[in-house]
Amino acid sequence: MTSPDEHGTFRSGFVTIVGRPNVGKSTLVNRLVGDKVTIVSSKPNTTRFQIRGIVSRPEAQVILVDTPGLHKPKTTLGGRLNDSALAALADVDVVVAIIEAGSAIGPGDTVVIERALDAVAGRTRSTLMVVVNKIDKSGPDHVAQQLLAASNKVDELLRSSGRTARVDYFPLSARTGKGAEELLRHIIKALPEGPAYYPTDVTTDSPEAIQLAELVREQLLGKTHDELPHSIACRVTEWEWPRVKVEILVERDSQKGIVIGKGGAVLHDVGVAVREAFAAEMYLELFVKVEKHWQRRDDALDRLGY
Ligand SMILES: Nc1nc2c(ncn2[C@@H]2O[C@H](COP(=O)(O)OP(=O)(O)OP(=O)(O)O)[C@@H](O)[C@H]2O)c(=O)[nH]1
Ligand SMILES: [Mg+2]
Numbered sequence: 001m002t003s004p005d006e007h008g009t010f011r012s013g014f015v016t017i018v019g020r021p022n023v024g025k026s027t028l029v030n031r032l033v034g035d036k037v038t039i040v041s042s043k044p045n046t047t048r049f050q051i052r053g054i055v056s057r058p059e060a061q062v063i064l065v066d067t068p069g070l071h072k073p074k075t076t077l078g079g080r081l082n083d084s085a086l087a088a089l090a091d092v093d094v095v096v097a098i099i100e101a102g103s104a105i106g107p108g109d110t111v112v113i114e115r116a117l118d119a120v121a122g123r124t125r126s127t128l129m130v131v132v133n134k135i136d137k138s139g140p141d142h143v144a145q146q147l148l149a150a151s152n153k154v155d156e157l158l159r160s161s162g163r164t165a166r167v168d169y170f171p172l173s174a175r176t177g178k179g180a181e182e183l184l185r186h187i188i189k190a191l192p193e194g195p196a197y198y199p200t201d202v203t204t205d206s207p208e209a210i211q212l213a214e215l216v217r218e219q220l221l222g223k224t225h226d227e228l229p230h231s232i233a234c235r236v237t238e239w240e241w242p243r244v245k246v247e248i249l250v251e252r253d254s255q256k257g258i259v260i261g262k263g264g265a266v267l268h269d270v271g272v273a274v275r276e277a278f279a280a281e282m283y284l285e286l287f288v289k290v291e292k293h294w295q296r297r298d299d300a301l302d303r304l305g306y
Pocket of ligand 1: 019020021022023024025026027028039040041042043044045046047048067068069070133134135136137172173174175176
């Protein structure tokens with residue numbers, strides 16, 4: 001436990017995490033919350049909507065908002081993912097913009113930093129924290145260079161737009177946890193005085209049906225390759241606890257067989273892993289349906305809640 005604020009102040013607020021796909025936003029949220037509230041995979045565009053992770057401490061409550069990775073959209077879904085991430089930047093206390101230690105700051109990262117600065121610049125109560133993640137994969141010299149490159153980029157963007165902002169920089173490994181506690185301490189310090197918005201034992205406000213559908217998708221992301229991960233969507237269609245039915249959408253007939261697996265092997269393994277993670281007593285029925293081009297159809301995306 002951390003000690004209470006020296007002024008006895010309880011702080012709370014919203015912290016939006018943004019970054020390109022795959023930089024480790026969801027891993028960081030889970031790390032800071034200390035619980036798995038959002039799914040993670042090695043495939044880009046894993047997160048498809050805002051997900052709140054709640055950190056309760058004796059002196060503060062931090063509401064972390066995980067967002068889809070900002071990218072150049074190729075589908076209607078992709079456009080919605082970006083919109084969802086950008087919408088999460090409105091009216092926040094802290095923005096955490098993540099870049100990776102191991103790759104040079106490119107145009108995608110620049111857009112992320114620009115949007116993050118838009119959200120905090122000129123707002124005296126808002127802070128931007130630029131996190132250089134995955135430091136476990138890079139040497140200390142390289143990490144130091146990347147921190148410097150990030151601050152140069154921020155300075156350049158602020159100078160060219162004639163704006164000012166409060167910006168801090170943190171090296172971190174969301175995977176190992178190195179630097180995470182320090183980041184959290186700084187986040188708490190930057191939050192305004194305020195009440196706890198959620199009960200202290202709650203770690204997310206995602207409905208259980210969403211959490212379950214996401215766990216199914218996470219398992220499938222780990223077992224599929226190339227274009228297929230993008231073509232998969234999951235949703236609960238029946239919830240008569242402990243009997244639950246989850247529909248898995250794919251876009252083509254050929255993808256259906258891959259998701260089912262030889263003799264149903266893939267679906268079987270997914271079911272075992274999801275029951276283990278969610279509730280052993282659950283009777284989970286998974287079925288696969290082809291829904292042509294759902295990523296490009298507004299009606300399908302509305303139905304899926306994307
Ligand atoms: N080595 C290393 N890998 C990491 C770290 N943080 C995340 N990863 C890995 O990076 C990949 C992407 O992580 P996610 O947390 O899903 O990334 P994301 O930014 O949420 O991605 P999207 O939801 O697709 O935007 C996963 O394979 C993680 O295990 C880290 O600190 N070190
Ligand atoms: Mg994510």
